[in-house]
Amino acid sequence: MKLFKEAGVNIVTLPVFSWAKFQSDETSYHFQWFDKIIDRITDAGLSICFATSTAVQPAWMSRKYPNILPVDFQGNRRKFGGRVKFCPNSKEYNKFSTKLVEQLVERYGDNKNIKFWHIGNEYDNWCYCEKCENDFKLFLKKRYKTVDNLNRAWYTSFWGHTLYSWDDIVAPSGLTEMWNDNGRIRTTFQSISLDYARFMSESIFNCYKAEYDIIKKAYPNIPITTNFMGFFKPINYFKWAPYIDIISWDSYPGVNDPAYLTSMRHDLMRSLKKDRPFLLMEQTPSQTNWSQFNSQKRPGDMALQSFQAVAHGSDSVMFFQLRRSIGACEKFHSGLIDHVGHGNTRVFKECAELGKLLNNIGDSITGTIQKNDVAILFDWENWWALEYSSGPSTQLEYLKEMEKYYYALFKSSIGVDFITPDSKLGEYKTIIAPTLYLLSNENALNIITYVKEGGTLLTTFQSGIVDESDTVHPGGYPGPLRKLLGIWVEETDSLPMGVYNSAIPVDPSFKKEVKCDLIFDVIHLEGAKVLAKYGSDYYQNTPVITENRFGSGRALYVGSSLEQDGIDNVVELSIGLKKHVFNIPSNVEYSKREDENKELHFFLNHTGEHRHITWDQVNYIDLTSQKNVNGFIELEPKGIKILLRNKNEF
Numbered sequence: 001m002k003l004f005k006e007a008g009v010n011i012v013t014l015p016v017f018s019w020a021k022f023q024s025d026e027t028s029y030h031f032q033w034f035d036k037i038i039d040r041i042t043d044a045g046l047s048i049c050f051a052t053s054t055a056v057q058p059a060w061m062s063r064k065y066p067n068i069l070p071v072d073f074q075g076n077r078r079k080f081g082g083r084v085k086f087c088p089n090s091k092e093y094n095k096f097s098t099k100l101v102e103q104l105v106e107r108y109g110d111n112k113n114i115k116f117w118h119i120g121n122e123y124d125n126w127c128y129c130e131k132c133e134n135d136f137k138l139f140l141k142k143r144y145k146t147v148d149n150l151n152r153a154w155y156t157s158f159w160g161h162t163l164y165s166w167d168d169i170v171a172p173s174g175l176t177e178m179w180n181d182n183g184r185i186r187t188t189f190q191s192i193s194l195d196y197a198r199f200m201s202e203s204i205f206n207c208y209k210a211e212y213d214i215i216k217k218a219y220p221n222i223p224i225t226t227n228f229m230g231f232f233k234p235i236n237y238f239k240w241a242p243y244i245d246i247i248s249w250d251s252y253p254g255v256n257d258p259a260y261l262t263s264m265r266h267d268l269m270r271s272l273k274k275d276r277p278f279l280l281m282e283q284t285p286s287q288t289n290w291s292q293f294n295s296q297k298r299p300g301d302m303a304l305q306s307f308q309a310v311a312h313g314s315d316s317v318m319f320f321q322l323r324r325s326i327g328a329c330e331k332f333h334s335g336l337i338d339h340v341g342h343g344n345t346r347v348f349k350e351c352a353e354l355g356k357l358l359n360n361i362g363d364s365i366t367g368t369i370q371k372n373d374v375a376i377l378f379d380w381e382n383w384w385a386l387e388y389s390s391g392p393s394t395q396l397e398y399l400k401e402m403e404k405y406y407y408a409l410f411k412s413s414i415g416v417d418f419i420t421p422d423s424k425l426g427e428y429k430t431i432i433a434p435t436l437y438l439l440s441n442e443n444a445l446n447i448i449t450y451v452k453e454g455g456t457l458l459t460t461f462q463s464g465i466v467d468e469s470d471t472v473h474p475g476g477y478p479g480p481l482r483k484l485l486g487i488w489v490e491e492t493d494s495l496p497m498g499v500y501n502s503a504i505p506v507d508p509s510f511k512k513e514v515k516c517d518l519i520f521d522v523i524h525l526e527g528a529k530v531l532a533k534y535g536s537d538y539y540q541n542t543p544v545i546t547e548n549r550f551g552s553g554r555a556l557y558v559g560s561s562l563e564q565d566g567i568d569n570v571v572e573l574s575i576g577l578k579k580h581v582f583n584i585p586s587n588v589e590y591s592k593r594e595d596e597n598k599e600l601h602f603f604l605n606h607t608g609e610h611r612h613i614t615w616d617q618v619n620y621i622d623l624t625s626q627k628n629v630n631g632f633i634e635l636e637p638k639g640i641k642i643l644l645r646n647k648n649e650f
Contacts, residue, residue, distance in 0.1 A: 122229055251265065510570075600623075
């Protein structure tokens, strides 16, 4: 408690993995040991993020009820071990987990120091057991109503796989007609795997929701959360978000991850509930323990990454772990308090300095949000469908294409939201939708209406190809977007990595020739104008980048995977970049938060050198020094600055 106070810690999350200590058999609960901890924390004046401990069931439970244990993709039932290793559809798990939560709520719910409830931990428990297979059939009955509808949606007449009964349905695992290609699961019928992904995401959510309902009924005004994991493919976080009162997530960038990737993950998490801040639930104070090389965070890295989260909308900076474990697999994962047990360490001192700074400036930041007029359209179901597909290339990856477009925005200091195809689009001037492969007619109409009413869309190859069941839209690519884009894609070529074509400027707005690779759409114009053409191959001189005026808006199309300079160019064309308020040098990250009364400008120096920011003479308060600044600030290596200006001064 003394060290927490020295470090400026004001909230602790516990007891995340204590189910085994709470419950030793079906009816015996033990809370006295935890009462002492709660009393100590309460006496110290610390707030509590109260975790339900349901991420790992006790060993006795797995032994007595083995059906709780999940079955893996190859059909093997797991044994007890690891964490979050329970079948999401297990009745036994649901019975025991909800009973525990009822006990915790009854015993501790009145504690005034509880600021949040934290359910589970990093949910990741797909299962292919018989119970899941049977529940999958119920999920499909609800979705498709009849077997005939299902056969049409899945196109099961291909290869003679017509289903006659719901009983013919099996979970799409390694025991069915699937194969592994280049490390990525491929399936004969993408539709069944896509629906199973939907089903699993929903099943795991139901585990969370069962606990959520118990807590919310007893304490409706206390926010409830669970810790997400950024771009985590197995679970559709957008579907969960309405029942997450405040988004929280665990940020563990790789040692070689560029800064923009971490920012992109923060922006996705913030966008799940963009009208309120999120929580940085976990980061490491220094090193992790699971990589081949677990490098320490160098002096300045921890504070820089912490403020990167704050800059993108976090109202917390929290760590895993508060004290280094003395055993098991995370004993070398960094903690605020090291094995030595005192605060005379570099890591602790840096955390204490950060705590002091956050304490001084926190009230100026908390509650503010980002307001952006550019969005990237990101869809988990599209991600699943695109990468289940058996063509056109196993090298085509949804996130890699999207990252290029985000990076272009990041370099230009443009804030961005992530939205779904069924979002309200009209609040954005520009929407970027790379490889929007899966697109329902309803969502296509949403996009078409957006452009018709004055919006700008930038989309790419492999967009508008299939409907929500992964069935190709007839009538030519890009399906329902064909008229909007003013093009017809006759064919799509795919060539090995390292084989390049080029995009050669036709319109002066596309500034220079750039390389392109991987995917090459053969495009015919149907009203669009050409911005760039291919430089070689049999489709030489045919369009590769086009623009079409549609209603009051416009739609740009990129028919190949461009190198970054080309991406930067088309992003600039879609947005119409204007001069920024601040002169920001390269490798300095900029972000803005605001509310109705003030705006905050964050500058983060991701270099080991001094950087300068200049602007037309306007007064700001530098929150890091509490001094007035006018027209110039200097950023030290890995330094941060936060400039505050009240809107009533404008």
